[in-house]
Amino acid sequence: MTTDVLQIELRKAERSRLQEVDFNHLPFGKHFSDHMFVADFVDGQWQNQLIVPFDNFTLSPALSSLHYGQSIFEGLKAYKSEEGKVLMFRPYANFERMNESARRMCMATLPEEVFMGGLEALLRVDADWVPNTPDSSLYIRPFMFATDTFLGVAPSKTYRFCIFTGPVGAYYTNPPKLKVETEYIRSAPGGVGYAKCAGNYAGSMYPTLLAQQQGYDQLIWTDAREHKYIEESGTMNIMFMIDGKLVTPATSDSILKGVTRDSILQIARSWGITVEERLVSIEEVISSIETGRLTEAFGAGTAVGASPYSLIGYNGQDYMLPEFSPENSFAARVKDYLTDLRTGKITDEFGWMQTI
Template sequence: MTTDVFQIELRKAERSRIQEVDFNHLPFGKHFSDHMFVADFIDGEWQNQMIVPFENFTLSPALSSLHYGQSIFEGMKAYKNEAGEVLMFRPHANMERMNESARRMCMATIPEEVFMGGLEALLRVDADWVPSTPDSSLYIRPYMFATDASLGVAPSKTYRFCIFTCPVGAYYTNPPKLKVETEYIRSAPGGVGYAKCAGNYAGSLYPTMMAQQQGYDQLIWTDAREHKYIEESGTMNIMFMIDGKLVTPATSDSILKGVTRDTILQIARSWGVTVEERLVSVDEVISGIETGRLTEAFGAGTAVVVSPYSLIGYNGKDHMLPEFAPEDSFAVRVKTYLTDLRTGKIADEFGFVQKL
């Protein structure tokens, strides 16, 4: 069958797996919803738009994305309000960023009717998978990869775009411990750091693993030239409260333009909080912790939402971050506000929430 609006073929799963999931205990990224959306870019146009059961792909061993890394993705979330309606949070911002990544990686861009049409059709089919338990959401993973089956270093002429979803709980159960990375780099000026491409994450795995072996949860990445300035953290953008101001590294071609980051900055400004997007040195942060000028450090991202840090390790020394009461914390206040906004508990004065 097809929908009249988007001409998307629907092939439903024979049996739902939803009864196998304990929605009160949702590990991140382990349970996948019944269906996924797929579309193929062939002969210069998007075609074969389908909602199909979540299942394995059959791929050629010569698939160009496996050899040359043309692979990009996004992360976004959907929620339910008290009436049981499905709410999407800033999906157009993710679509725009995905197309920015596609242009940098010489890949086909995705029209709004394909991205949003596929997303909305998929969420309608799997609406029951959107959880309503506290601290839970439906994580949405749009991604695209090259599908030419040939060798030779050149952009692929064909691509597959896919969206699948999974119900998730909190990403971190405890405030993470971070280590400032001063040897390895995540990205460099002129590179692909601002693109959400798979290779950025592959390159981060080894230094992150070494930090985890030392007792840390994630890294704070620094600039490639001097390791002097903070750029972002492993799974999130990074923010600080210094002298009562919200301070965050300015985005560049080596820093991901986070949707949650932008959301928090807009909210902070609406609250009258002074926001500074600028260079942030490691020395400023460490000195701020030691003198008490820095009162908060936290990560911001789709998966983690807002995640206060417990400590920052630098040059062999751990610097403990202040413990604070929720009512005194910008991070907790903005996380609560975001949660209420995304679940429809408060009015959306920004136009961020889109009802399915």
């Protein structure tokens, strides 16, 4: 869609912070662009659409989202082509998933003109913040939270939607070490695991910290009933190459439906690779490592892209994964393909990219 940006009021920052950023050394999530988009849901409709300088909000201590957790978010990226064009990767998939999260959390859904309109207008204003250095991109964070000021467990009647952005480099500099979690759970059937709500991430921090104290970087979450089947890996969906097939846990109401996950599966099928979305037991994965049938294990997500793992720890034993080989790796091949697609170097056969 092409958005009429005149419907959105622009309040330009007096001074850009662009020159303060070293684009050759970009940490993840530390730098933020000059502006943000905000809109408020009041009296049953979205209004007050503004692009304003990135700054703090003034909030009431009685804000219902601070007490009862009505808060959701998304994560997507924009890239710059060699010609200097700004390209977004699958923004409509994030738009649809955000509304799915909103419905689960009893929050107001977003019309396309608010989500996509605000996103496009913001990227036009801050186009210079999109980096073009290797492994870099502009991370985009849309989020929404309840703004009623009351104490009582009930859905808010008002909400604030905001989008801000920031240039980022690679999320992981080395292949992560994973520990299989068999005590704590991330989500359960009937819960909110498929929603991108803030509480899912808050609840994961303590068991992740325990694993990090043992020398691991992230967790492999297992099912809530038996701790037998693999669900996700930290901030990522998880994939395995076993017997030449791409195997990944099937999505459910306890697993986030990752946009990168879906993209990689579509690409693999288009390359003639057999894809299996099914129950994947940890015992199957360990056995496949021991017999050499497993050749790759990697995470898939907006922040990490396709990120190979180095080892899996299970029941007190570490299982080394095959050494990463860029020449023979599916993860490396699909990562390079996605990089070329997102930066306009190859034809967009899937219709995923949107030019600003």
